[in-house]
Amino acid sequence: MNIEVLLVEDSPGDVRLTQEVFRDANPSVRLHIASDGVEAMAFLRQEGRYANAPRPHLTLLDLNLPKMDGREVLACIKKDERLKTIPTIVLTTSNADADIAKSYNLHANCYLSKPVELEEFEGVVKGINDFWLNKAKLPIKKQH
């Protein structure tokens, strides 16, 4: 069974790295990319060209995004009765205590900071795979 992961990230370099780590760590992950907040919400709501998008089992969300900020995307997901059960992990370069507190206050499931070092970045993505996709129980996707 495929594991559908939505990565909301505007940096092509970080997208590429995340793809590579998941490809090595877990071939059943299908990584979908939204490069700004508006696109992320369209994907999640299956609107427009995303009408046939799968419901993600897990969302990885950057905070600083074009068009619609990650904090606002997080608030929209967690206020939406249909989307709120999708585990949403903040993955951002920000280390600010205010961002951490604000994210948990908006019901982010977890907050991770993106390390600058390549190896550490790979370690974090691998940690997401090991913990969230292997140990944690995720809500089962509802059948249409």
Added chain:
Amino acid sequence: MHIEVLLVEDSPGDVRLTQEAFRDANPSIRLHVASDGVEALTFLKREGVHAKAPRPDFILLDLNLPRMAGREVLSRIKLDDELRTIPTIVLTTSDSEADILRSYELQANCYLTKPVQLDEFESVVKSINDFWLTKARLPQQLRS
């Protein structure tokens, strides 16, 4: 610096195992135990015998508890403006889809099932330490 963890668990055997696994994995953890849902909330609200309790950095919550069920404790934590930012992980023997979905609806940060096998149980506790207490960023403690 200590990491304050509140374990809400009524099974003395599971408490003992969790204590031992954390002691081996991370000596800076201080594990506090509440053996039912009412005691958990008393601890979190620092009432009565728990007037001097620390604010936990992290909560591990069983679902089936005497006096007040874990679902009710979870719901109260996540509706409370002061408490909602504390990452709260459900750790239970139940692997029913209804319990998993309901817990994420109530904004549990994560859902883990307790394995019956001893070595697997230790591995789950170790993975909580490796991911949540090592990789994830937790909300900063406010100094009183």
